[in-house]
Amino acid sequence: MAPKTSISHVIFDMDGLLLDTEKFYTEVQEIILARYNKTFDWSLKAKMMGKKAIEAARVFVEETGISDSLSAEDFLVEREEMLRKLFPTSELMPGASRLVKHLHASGIPICVATGSHRRHFELKTQRHGEVFSLMHHVVLGDDPEVKQGKPSPDIFLAAARRFEGGPVDSQKILVFEDAPSGVGAAKNAGMYAVMVPDPRLDISFHEAADQVLSSLLDFNPNDWGLPPFPDTTI
Numbered sequence: 363m364a365p366k367t368s369i370s371h372v373i374f375d376m377d378g379l380l381l382d383t384e385k386f387y388t389e390v391q392e393i394i395l396a397r398y399n400k401t402f403d404w405s406l407k408a409k410m411m412g413k414k415a416i417e418a419a420r421v422f423v424e425e426t427g428i429s430d431s432l433s434a435e436d437f438l439v440e441r442e443e444m445l446r447k448l449f450p451t452s453e454l455m456p457g458a459s460r461l462v463k464h465l466h467a468s469g470i471p472i473c474v475a476t477g478s479h480r481r482h483f484e485l486k487t488q489r490h491g492e493v494f495s496l497m498h499h500v501v502l503g504d505d506p507e508v509k510q511g512k513p514s515p516d517i518f519l520a521a522a523r524r525f526e527g528g529p530v531d532s533q534k535i536l537v538f539e540d541a542p543s544g545v546g547a548a549k550n551a552g553m554y555a556v557m558v559p560d561p562r563l564d565i566s567f568h569e570a571a572d573q574v575l576s577s578l579l580d581f582n583p584n585d586w587g588l589p590p591f592p593d594t595t596i
């Protein structure tokens with residue numbers, strides 16, 4: 363059950379939360395692993411998602427036992443060619459546009475904090491300027507202030523500092539995340555976390571979140587002291 367609290371600022375994760383891009387990583391990683399007669403599963407996916415590219419790459423080659431044949435760096439080079447073609451086709455997740463537009467229209471400052479680096483961010487968001495232009499700022503995985511990727515709190519603390527009048531008190535910030543590492547990062551930063559996990563993710567990963575939803579469409583701003591959607595006002 364979610365705590366009834368008063369949130370003043372919101373931080374959105376991007377991959378798998380605002381954008382349906384996690385499927386691209388999964389697809390490409392399945393192809394690469396098949397070459398080694400191995401299968402990519404959701405326990406490995408859970409360890410990789412949300413992290414910076416090189417951190418996720420190290421997990422991938424080490425956990426699958428292929429690091430002697432494929433280095434993390436070479437894995438990234440190989441993955442890149444396929445991802446570059448897929449990212450421009452990225453679609454918004456259900457409810458993402460409605461929620462972002464509602465919070466922005468209600469005067470709630472919002473931003474994005476993604477493990478994605480600049481080049482990938484540009485490819486993924488090129489068709490979604492309408493939603494991403496509403497963000498006060500975007501913090502990327504290759505930002506100099508993000509020393510370590512999620513679950514380190516670095517990225518969310520940097521995001522809190524960059525709001526107008528920042529740093530914003532962590533207790534007033536609500537983070538939307540899909541990944542275990544991202545929920546961990548939000549909690550390590552002292553913020554509240556709403557998790558919208560892929561249904562294939564093991565439910566043991568739900569525990570750390572303050573609220574778990576099947577879809578952004580199910581979010582009730584009232585749970586967090588945020589302005590209700592216009593169509594739910596009496």
Ligand SMILES: O=P(O)(O)OC[C@H](O)CO
Pocket residue numbers: 375376377378387410411412413414415475476477478479541544
């Ligand atoms: O989930 P994000 O937006 O932090 O992105 C992280 C990686 O790029 C993909 O898992």
Ligand SMILES: [Mg+2]
Pocket residue numbers: 375376377378379411412539540541544
């Ligand atoms: Mg994510």
